[in-house]
Amino acid sequence: MSAFLSPAQVRQFRQDGYLVLPGMLSPESCAHLRSVVQEHLRRAVPPLEYEAEVGYPGAPSSLDAPGGRTVRRLQGAWQRDDALRAWAEDPRIVTCIEQLTEEPVALTLAHHNCVMTKHPRYGTATGWHRDIRYWRFARNELVTVWLALGDEHPENGALKVIPGSHRFDIKPEQLDALDFLRPDAPENAPLFAQGFTPSLRAGDALLFHSGLFHAAGPNLADEVKMSVAFAYRGRSNLPLAGSRSAAGGDVLLGD
Numbered sequence: 001m002s003a004f005l006s007p008a009q010v011r012q013f014r015q016d017g018y019l020v021l022p023g024m025l026s027p028e029s030c031a032h033l034r035s036v037v038q039e040h041l042r043r044a045v046p047p048l049e050y051e052a053e054v055g056y057p058g059a060p061s062s063l064d065a066p067g068g069r070t071v072r073r074l075q076g077a078w079q080r081d082d083a084l085r086a087w088a089e090d091p092r093i094v095t096c097i098e099q100l101t102e103e104p105v106a107l108t109l110a111h112h113n114c115v116m117t118k119h120p121r122y123g124t125a126t127g128w129h130r131d132i133r134y135w136r137f138a139r140n141e142l143v144t145v146w147l148a149l150g151d152e153h154p155e156n157g158a159l160k161v162i163p164g165s166h167r168f169d170i171k172p173e174q175l176d177a178l179d180f181l182r183p184d185a186p187e188n189a190p191l192f193a194q195g196f197t198p199s200l201r202a203g204d205a206l207l208f209h210s211g212l213f214h215a216a217g218p219n220l221a222d223e224v225k226m227s228v229a230f231a232y233r234g235r236s237n238l239p240l241a242g243s244r245s246a247a248g249g250d251v252l253l254g255d
């Protein structure tokens, strides 16, 4: 198996549950992807998910309310555009995921597979959660690759992570009905205190484990924040039959 990550980076991912890979895309490639995203937003190319549909606290109450058509996700990113597909299948990313899963890999089309667009004003915060909460696979061992198309920082709603939290045992009472860490549970206060915002510049990729707790704030800046998110699994980590994870299909990579 070829290598892109150093042994130290693989150890760091196993320990912390995330890893930043700086400069994975050139400024020109990022600018091209941003222009693709802007054009798809302008033409409202489906499939789209709106803030009103996600329904997080502070979201517009309906599609017809002020800000109701604020796009949260351009879904079907792999199917949407050649440049997005090329990024999803980038041989460097495939090699990284092979190293982390220690086997050949597949891209899951059911989850993420989107461009997250966090808009000023109507783009809402996301509570602390593990992506695996609504994914159904044999093992909690998927890896999300989050590509920043612009700089991400706390002011524009960058992702925060709790390092090492993919290894934490969490009691049911620490979670709400949607499996977010409850803000009011006393046991969660020390976890929130460990929250950390990895610094991401345009073209950097953040890899994180499907069991890592992460969250994000609202966008208090002036420009839309755009991030591409794809999720990968080792090929032996199959989606459970009959689940939404299985229904979305996947793409075998690295052949």
Ligand SMILES: O=C(O)CCC(=O)C(=O)O
Pocket: 116, 118, 124, 125, 126, 131, 157, 214, 215, 216, 217
């Ligand atoms: O950008 C955000 O608000 C966080 C998105 C996220 O964590 C998710 O959709 O799983």
